[in-house]
Structure formats: C-alpha cells, structure tokens
Amino acid sequence: xxxxxxxxxxxxxxxxxxxxxxxxxxxxxxxxxxxxxxxxxxxxxxxxxxxxxxxxxxxxxxxxxxxxxxxxxxxxxxxxxxxxxxxxxxxxxxxxxxxxxxxxxxxxxxxxxxxxxxxxxxxxxxxxxxxxxxxxxxxxxxxxxxxxxxxxxxxxxxxxxxxxxxxxxxxxxxxxxxxxxxxxxxxxxxxxxxxxxxxxxxxxxxxxxxxxxxxxxxxxxxxxxxxxxxxxxxxxxxxxxxxxxxxxxxxxxxxxxxxxxxxxx
Amino acid sequence: xxxxxxxxxxxxxxxxxxxxxxxxxxxxxxxxxxxxxxxxxxxxxxxxxxxxxxxxxxxxxxxxxxxxxxxxxxxxxxxxxxxxxxxxxxxxxxxxxxxxxxxxxxxxxxxxxxxxxxxxxxxxxxxxxxxxxxxxxxxxxxxxxxxxxxxxxxxxxxxxxxxxxxxxxxxxxxxxxxxxxxxxxxxxxxxxxxxxxxxxxxxxxxxxxxxxxxxxxxxxxxxxxxxxxxxxxxxxxxxxxxxxxxxxxxxxxxxxxxxxxxxxxxxxxxxxxxxxxxxxxxxxxxxxxxxxxxxxxxxxxxxxxxxxxxxxxxxxxxxxxxxxxxxxxxxxxxxxxxxxxxxxxxxxxxxxxxxxxxxxxxxxxxxxxxxxxxxxxxxxxxxxxxxxxxxxxxx
Numbered sequence: 001x002x003x004x005x006x007x008x009x010x011x012x013x014x015x016x017x018x019x020x021x022x023x024x025x026x027x028x029x030x031x032x033x034x035x036x037x038x039x040x041x042x043x044x045x046x047x048x049x050x051x052x053x054x055x056x057x058x059x060x061x062x063x064x065x066x067x068x069x070x071x072x073x074x075x076x077x078x079x080x081x082x083x084x085x086x087x088x089x090x091x092x093x094x095x096x097x098x099x100x101x102x103x104x105x106x107x108x109x110x111x112x113x114x115x116x117x118x119x120x121x122x123x124x125x126x127x128x129x130x131x132x133x134x135x136x137x138x139x140x141x142x143x144x145x146x147x148x149x150x151x152x153x154x155x156x157x158x159x160x161x162x163x164x165x166x167x168x169x170x171x172x173x174x175x176x177x178x179x180x181x182x183x184x185x186x187x188x189x190x191x192x193x194x195x196x197x198x199x200x201x202x203x204x205x206x207x208x209x210x211x212x213x214x215x216x217x218x219x220x221x222x223x224x225x226x227x228x229x230x231x232x233x234x235x236x237x238x239x240x241x242x243x244x245x246x247x248x249x250x251x252x253x254x255x256x257x258x259x260x261x262x263x264x265x
Numbered sequence: 266x267x268x269x270x271x272x273x274x275x276x277x278x279x280x281x282x283x284x285x286x287x288x289x290x291x292x293x294x295x296x297x298x299x300x301x302x303x304x305x306x307x308x309x310x311x312x313x314x315x316x317x318x319x320x321x322x323x324x325x326x327x328x329x330x331x332x333x334x335x336x337x338x339x340x341x342x343x344x345x346x347x348x349x350x351x352x353x354x355x356x357x358x359x360x361x362x363x364x365x366x367x368x369x370x371x372x373x374x375x376x377x378x379x380x381x382x383x384x385x386x387x388x389x390x391x392x393x394x395x396x397x398x399x400x401x402x403x404x405x406x407x408x409x410x411x412x413x414x415x416x417x418x419x420x421x422x423x424x425x426x427x428x429x430x431x432x433x434x435x436x437x438x439x440x441x442x443x444x445x446x447x448x449x450x451x452x453x454x455x456x457x458x459x460x461x462x463x464x465x466x467x468x469x470x471x472x473x474x475x476x477x478x479x480x481x482x483x484x485x486x487x488x489x490x491x492x493x494x495x496x497x498x499x500x501x502x503x504x505x506x507x508x509x510x511x512x513x514x515x516x517x518x519x520x521x522x523x524x525x526x527x528x529x530x531x532x533x534x535x536x537x538x539x540x541x542x543x544x545x546x547x548x549x550x551x552x553x554x555x556x557x558x559x560x561x562x563x564x565x566x567x568x569x570x571x572x573x574x575x576x577x578x579x580x581x582x583x584x585x586x587x588x589x590x591x592x593x594x595x596x597x598x599x600x601x602x603x604x605x606x607x608x609x610x611x612x613x614x615x616x617x618x619x620x621x622x623x624x625x626x627x628x629x630x631x632x633x634x635x636x637x638x639x640x641x642x643x644x645x646x647x648x649x650x651x652x653x654x655x656x657x658x659x660x
Contacts, residue, residue, distance in 0.1 A: 079546055079548075080548045083548070089546075091543075091546065095540065095542065095543040095546055095547075096540065096543055097535070097536045097538075097539030097540040097543055097544065097606065098539055098540065098606070099535060099538065099539035099606035099607055100532075100535060100536060100539055104532065104536075108532075108536050108543070108544070108547045108549070109533075109536070109544070109547030109548040109549050110547070110548075111529045111532055113529060117528075119528070119529055119530040119533075120524070120528050120529070120530055121528060121529045122527050122528055123527060123528065123529060123532060126469060
C-alpha cells in the first residue's frame with residue numbers, strides 16, 4: 001500500500017457500494033491502480049469482482065463511494081462515458097462481431113470516415129486497415145490479414161483481437177474479465193504474453209481470473225474480494241504453491257486483512 | 266500466382282459469392298435454349314425486369330431486416346395498401362404525381378417506424394409485430410377499396426413508372442435511327458464506372474498489402490463485367506431502351522449497395538446483426554439501427570406498392586398478397602443468412618432475378634403452375650443448402 005500511493009495512481013475507487021435488491025454485492029470496496037501496473041482481482045463466485053469492474057467501466061452505477069481517474073473525480077452514466085475517460089473493458093465472451101473482419105471489429109463503433117456525413121459518412125478503409133495492421137504488429141499478434149473475418153480466427157486470436165481493440169484508442173486502463181476462460185493451453189499462453197507485452201509498453205491493467213496461475217504469472221499486485229469486501233491487497237511474490245495457498249485462505253475466509261474485528265479460528 | 270491456380274483459389278474461396286451469379290447464368294442459358302431465344306428477347310427482358318421490380322425492391326429492404334435478425338411479414342399488404350392510397354390520392358383527392366409519390370413514401374416510413382416502435386421500444390418479436398401488420402394492412406386495404414372496388418389510375422405519368430421507358434434524348438440525331446442511343450450511352454457510362462472503380466480498388470489493395478488476384482484473372486473480371494453491362498445495354502437499346510422500373514431498381518440497388526458497403530451506418534447495421542451486445546457495448550445504438558432498418562423497409566414497401574399499382578394501372582383489393590414471402594425467398598436465395606449478420610443487397614437482387622426468371626421462363630415454356638411452384642421450392646431449398654454447406658466447409 002505504502003509504495004503504490006507514492007506512485008501516480010490511474011484509478012482510485014473509494015468505499016464503493018452496490019446492492020441489487022436485498023443483496024449487498026459491494027460493501028464499501030477500495031481499489032487503487034498505479035500507472036503501468038497489472039492488478040489481479042480474484043475471489044469466489046459472487047465475491048463482487050465483476051460487479052466492481054462493471055462499476056468502473058460504467059455498466060453499473062454505484063450506490064455509494066467515489067471514483068477518481070488520474071486524481072480527478074468522475075461519474076459514469078454508461079459504458080461510453082467510461083470509455084471516453086480512457087477505461088476499456090474486454091468482455092469475457094470477446095464481444096466481437098463474427099461477421100466483420102479484424103479491422104472492422106477493432107474500429108467497431110469508432111469508424112474513421114473519409115467524408116463526414118453523419119451516419120452516412122464514408123468509411124476510410126485503407127486508413128483503418130493500416131492502423132489495425134500497425135496495432136497487431138506492435139502487440140506481436142499473428143494474424144494473416146486484417147481483412148480476415150473474425151469467425152475464421154482461433155479462440156486465442158479472437159481474444160487477442162478483443163484485447164487489441166481495447167488498446168487501440170489510448171486507453172488509460174484496460175480491464176479484462178476472465179480473458180483466459182474457455183481457451184486452450186496454447187491460447188492461454190498467447191493471451192498472457194500479450195498482457196506482458198502491454199505492460200512492457202506502459203499499459204495499466206486490471207485482470208479478473210479464476211485461474212490463479214494466470215494471475216501469478218502476469219500480475220504485480222493482487223486484490224482478493226470476499227462477500228463484497230476486500231480481504232487482501234498484497235504484492236504478487238513468492239513461490240506459486242505458497243501463493244496459491246495464501247490466496248485460497250483469503251478466498252474462503254480463513255484470513256482477512258481488513259476485518260474490523262479479528263476473525264475467530 | 267498463375268492463372269489456373271488463381272481460378273481454383275477464387276472458386277474455392279468465393280464460391281458462395283459467385284454461386285448465385287453462376288446459377289442465374291445457367292438459368293438464363295437454359296431458358297434461352299429452351300425457348301429458342303425468346304427468353305432473352307428485348308421484349309421479354311423488359312417484361313422480366315418490370316415483373317421483378319416490386320419484389321426486388323422489397324428484397325433489398327428485407328435483406329437489412331434479416332441481417333439485424335428480424336423479419337417483416339407486413340410488407341406485402343403494406344405495399345398493397347399504400348398503392349391503394351396512391352391511387353386514391355391521384356384519382357379522388359386530385360393530387361399531382363409529384364406530391365403523391367413523396368407522400369406515399371413518407372407514409373411508408375411512418376408504417377415502418379410503427380413496426381420498429383413495437384419491436385425496438387416495446388420488445389415485441391418482429392414476427393408477431395409484423396404478423397399483426399399483415400392482418401392490419403390487409404384489412405386497411407379492403408377498407409379503402411370497399412366502396413370503389415378496383416381503382417383505375419388514369420394518370421399517365423404515374424402509370425409510366427411501371428410501363429414506360431426512358432425517352433431517347435438523342436432521338437433527333439440521324440445516326441442509328443432505329444436504336445435507343447441514350448441506353449447505349451448509359452451502358453458505356455456504366456462500363457466506365459465499373460472498370461475505373463475496379464482498377465482504383467485493385468491498385469489501392471496492391472499498395473497496401475500486395476495480395477491481389479493475378480492480372481489474367483483481373484482482366485477476365487473486367488471483361489466479364491463489361492460484357493454483361495454492354496450486352497444488356499445492346500439488347501435493350503435495340504428495342505425501346507431502359508424502362509423506368511429498371512431505373513428505379515438501379516437507383517435503389519446502387520444507393521443501398523453504397524450505404525451497406527461504404528458508410529458507417531451500413532457497418533453499424535452489420536455489426537448489430539453480427540453481435541447486438543457487442544455493438545451496443547461499442548456505443549452503437551441497436552434501437553436506432555432497428556428504427557432505421559424498419560423505416561427503410563416501410564419506405565421500400567411504399568415504393569413497391571407504387572411500382573405494382575403503376576404496372577397494373579390500378580389499385581386492386583388484393584394487391585400485395587404474398588409479396589412478403591416472395592421477398593423473403595429472394596433474400597434467402599440471394600445468400601442472406603437467417604442467423605443474421607450475413608447477406609448483401611446485390612445478392613438479394615440476384616435472388617429476386619433468379620426467382621422471377623424461373624417463373625418467367627417456365628411461363629414461356631408453358632409449364633403448369635403447379636410444377637412451377639415445386640421447381641421454385643427446389644431452387645430455394647437448394648440455394649440455402651448450398652449456402653449452409655459451403656459455410657461449414659469454409660470454417
């Protein structure tokens with residue numbers, strides 16, 4: 001905690017609360033993300049990690065608490081608001097249109113026009129294709145042609161396109177929701193390499209995953225949520241077995257660093 | 266890449282895109298031989314185009330509706346009803362043609378927006394919402410024609426849309442007096458636009474990625490396209506030239522083709538069809554796209570109603586019956602996928618032409634109507650089976 005506050009914070013979420021009917025999904029969670037940091041977010045099902053990220057990406061409006069982006073207070077009414085502030089979310093199920101090509105997906109909803117006529121604006125295909133080509137090259141993503149339809153790509157390639165799409169427009173923060181779920185081992189490696197590449201190029205990333213070894217491989221720091229509360233916020237270090245045991249202890253409630261009174265047993 | 270390899274690769278990769286054109290070519294060739302050339306005579310070709318007109322226009326609109334994963338069953342009777350409104354406006358209200366056509370098109374847009382209000386804002390499935398429209402417009406058509414029965418349209422300008430020809434502005438010149446020279450000029454302009462467009466496209470692609478087809482293949486494509494445009498212009502120019510219906514189809518086809526392939530709006534329509542959730546998350550309003558697509562469908566229904574009423578020079582009490590299913594069939598024959606996101610305007614036009622050619626050709630051959638339906642059923646099923654199997658192998 002001490003070392004991160006000294007660095008420049010990209011995201012600061014303070015005391016975020018959110019309930020759905022009688023269910024308290026988030027009971028006042030704090031989250032900080034430093035510049036060029038990869039933060040792992042783990043927790044059991046219904047621990048509140050996806051809810052927290054949906055609050056950050058504008059999909060949910062919190063009941064309480066505040067969000068600061070680079071020190072400035074913000075409030076998001078919808079995902080487009082968050083995106084305009086530089087917060088990009090890569091959704092679990094890729095959120096790509098399979099019938100469009102790679103370039104079409106990267107620029108979906110943000111098409112570059114040659115002739116401005118509102119919705120009838122004429123798209124600048126060469127520019128968008130060239131930019132996509134450059135983007136893929138920069139991120140070291142192997143795809144034969146940017147004119148290839150997404151339905152013809154492998155699972156790993158699709159996830160890579162989805163991540164590339166999130167980084168294409170100078171995002172300040174990239175949130176990845178289970179980026180390795182439903183992928184083959186080779187594809188998982190591909191995606192994790194991409195995450196490392198993004199960090200090397202200066203991105204700030206929050207990554208939600210059930211797979212603790214993925215978090216271990218790419219994250220600098222890790223937050224564990226349990227029943228809508230933060231129970232752990234520590235650097236990722238040590239040996240993988242020790243790491244896994246520690247995380248599981250937090251996830252099942254055996255340990256809690258932020259408890260108001262010490263947990264019995 | 267050698268020429269032969271190229272042809273093989275082209276066929277393998279684009280069989281779905283070219284399959285329809287090949288089918289149309291085979292059908293035309295077959296009927297031309299079977300009717301001793303009667304099928305390809307100028308008079309019959311004009312007839313064919315004028316018969317296809319109202320279905321083709323509906324098929325273009327239906328393509329976009331199916332691309333965004335909806336359906337519109339109301340378009341047939343809506344076309345019939347709006348055709349009757351056009352007839353009433355002309356004959357009973359005494360409005361001039363230049364007022365009637367925009368007015369009826371506007372009514373069409375309103376009708377489409379009523380559908381999209383139910384579909385996009387109230388969340389009613391399009392099948393149900395437009396089935397209600399099917400019933401409603403059928404009733405409305407009978408209601409407005411109840412006191413008069415069939416309304417005869419006496420306005421020459423209006424009737425010319427479905428029956429007339431573009432006048433030859435070069436009539437006065439002495440060269441080739443028996444030919445419709447304006448049609449030849451239009452044909453030449455068409456060839457010039459096609460060739461220059463293809464060359465620009467190719468050089469742009471070459472500069473960017475270098476992956477283009479071989480020169481031989483490219484020349485073949487240019488020659489084939491030019492020959493097709495030139496051939497049609499030659500045949501029509503030898504007779505009465507271009508019909509107004511053909512002009513309407515061309516305008517609709519070109520503007521919709523441009524809209525779907527080049528503009529942001531077109532891209533958003535296909536994005537919504539491919540993955541509505543992803544489109545919404547990317548900031549594309551699925552609602553707005555739905556409103557637009559059904560609005561355009563309503564306008565094209567109105568246009569189809571005008572074409573049909575003009576062709577019959579009257580508005581009948583049953584106009585538009587089963588048009589919707591013909592339009593849907595044309596779209597599916599033309600490669601539109603029921604799953605959404607896939608299908609082109611040009612494909613659906615070719616689909617409409619295939620279905621109309623079958624009817625027309627079999628009529629010329631004097632084949633019994635019951636067999637005609639069965640043949641068309643087989644072609645529809647075959648087209649979709651072809652589409653599904655080629656899609657599976659391409660993955």
